[in-house]
Amino acid sequence: MFENLSDRLSGVFERLTKQGALSEDDVRTALREVRVALLEADVSLPVARDFVRAVQDKATGQAVTKSVTPGQQVVKIVHDELVHVLGGDADDGALKIDQVPAPILMVGLQGSGKTTTTAKLAKRLTERDRKRVLMASLDTNRPAAMEQLAILGSQIGVDTLPIVPGETPVQIARRAKQQATLGGYDVYMLDTAGRLHIDAELIAQAAEVRDVANPRETLLVVDGLTGQDAVNVATEFDDKIGVTGVVLTRMDGDGRGGAALSMRAITGKPIRFVGLGEKMDAIETFEPSRIAGRILGMGDIVALVEKAQQTFETEQAERMMKRFQKGQFNMNDLKMQMEQMLKMGGVSSMVGMLPGAQKMAKAVDEAGFDDKVIARQIALIQSMTRKERANPQILQASRKKRIAAGAGMQVSDLNKLLKMHRQMSDMMKKMGKGGMLKKAMAGMFGKGGLPGAGGAAPTEEQLQAAQAQLGKMGGFPGAGGANPFATGASLPPGLSGFGKKR
Structure with a gap:
């Protein structure tokens, strides 16, 4: 995630921090490269333009160019602006599951990883937040969709609503609400049907379920690999259903990350989580300050x-x-x-x-x-x-x-x-x-x-x-601190060549 952008930006800022004294022209030249890097990372043009303008306004004053470490000051300004673009100011990123049982509605297009994400979040809520979770599949269109969620539920130890053939999505939602209430569940998650594209039937069905469940969270699951189309999908779903947060999937396969950088700025909706693989624990909270650190090579x-x-x-x-x-x-x-x-x-x-x-x-x-x-x-x-x-x-x-x-x-x-x-x-x-x-x-x-x-x-x-x-x-936490390779760019003699093909 963000590998390409991180590579480009680290090169730009490495030159800046090595220069010592900086003129305003030096900063402007560097920021032109930053804008090109953002565009190549599939960030939308308006977002890239606004980002560079905001950084330039803060980075070209005397407080920066005349400071002792001007290059580092510019990097800090870029970091802070990245945090602002990725997270905004109003939302703390936490799921609103304060009522019991708290309904969470999962929506999105077919193929975005919605069912897998539902199971990942259920596992996370069960293990980290100690919540009792019930999952229900409302997808009556895709063959074996309900069975898929039931299998995932058995794998992660989370209950799923029993399948009753012939029910409509609204009937399933009502039954899930009743069972969650009577069964003493803290959270119930509704995995709705998807389509290959947004159509009137999909929107109407999701809106009906929303009205029945009155969800505390409506999470839109979108494929991060679709780039700016993911932003367009988020905008349309929010306009017609109302979205409280976004989950970007397959971000482990996206070296650009433009969708993440554009999503909050264009839709105004927070990115709650990012999916980083197929395993059930391969999902992370999207925390802007930490993501900004990764983009700028500061680690997390x-x-x-x-x-x-x-x-x-x-x-x-x-x-x-x-x-x-x-x-x-x-x-x-x-x-x-x-x-x-x-x-x-x-x-x-x-x-x-x-x-x-x-x-x-x-x-x-x-x-x-x-x-x-x-x-x-x-x-x-x-x-x-x-x-x-x-x-x-x-x-x-x-x-x-x-x-x-x-x-x-x-x-x-x-x-x-x-x-x-x-x-x-x-x-x-x-x-x-x-x-x-x-x-x-x-x-x-x-x-x-x-x-x-x-x-x-x-x-x-x-x-x-x-x-x-x-x-x-040069160590990793979790196992006494030592690490087979140091945190520099080279490996110690004892390891170098270990993985080379013989």
Whole structure:
């Protein structure tokens, strides 16, 4: 998401920040490049023009050009304006589910990912907000649409309304409302029918259901890959039905992101969530300040910390912390870290949230390091005996041959893994002695240092401290802080070449 735009803008601002003193002409030249970058990212012309004008008005005064760090001042102005364009001022982005049961109406065109998004949001509400959710499919047109939602419901552990053949969408909506009320549900979600294009029948049907359910939220699901057409769809649905928020799907496949940048400015409707893949947890809250940070290559350390908190097992974390502080780091620890990385979305997901993401992503890609490589590394460790995992120093030639053969790999692959382990072990010793690890964990998980360990949720200042500590030690949170590759643009010797084809 936003890779192309981020690449272009990072190049523009890198030149600005290196220049030192800036004239107003320098700023105007840079902003012309920004406008071209926005247009190439499929941002609508009026939005791009207004954005550049607003930035130029703030960035060409003496307060910027005569400041000590004018380039950084311009970047901050661009960041703040991006936040404004993406989020506006009035909405905090939270779903309005304050009444019980709270109805949520899901609308959109066929093929936009509406049914999958309904299930993703139901899972999110169940797990994060501890809400009891009922899903109901109102799609009587598409074959097996109701069965699809029922299957997804069983996969994620969320109840779905029993299917009664022959009912109209309005009758299903009434029955869903009754069952949600009598069954003690907090939220019920109505997945309406879609069409390949907006027509009178689709609008009339959705309007009827809206009048029956009186939804607290009417979420429009649109395919982000359709670019500016997604904005047009949102405008038309809002005009005829009334939309309270937008969910952009397939944003993991859109390197431009123009729909997201244009949506709020043109429709005035907030983007609530973005879908980033097919998995049931591949959906994120759309938070303008964090998205702006990603676009400008500043990373999204808050999202990274949230993922760590969701997947972190407290008891295991406490044990690892004690071991690391003593300078102990064996193959079992390394395996736990790798498994943690996969739980948190894998290499590409985590790299995208770290500062300098674009440069690092290229370095990782060039090294051929991906989730398959991590899986092969785990296979090598699993091929070891308990004694070998606890004491990798005992691995000699015969043992190495057996381990590599057991994992279906070469001894050279095992040697690279062992070298990486030695480097990470040295890093752990340094961090344990200097207290750096403890500071980073405290910054990420609050005063207690670990989730569930009695600490409060981390503040913005603590998160900034965590980001600073992570920058020093080149690490990921969630598994003791160490990371097979540093947060720079190059990989350490122990890993370089690991994923290359033999």
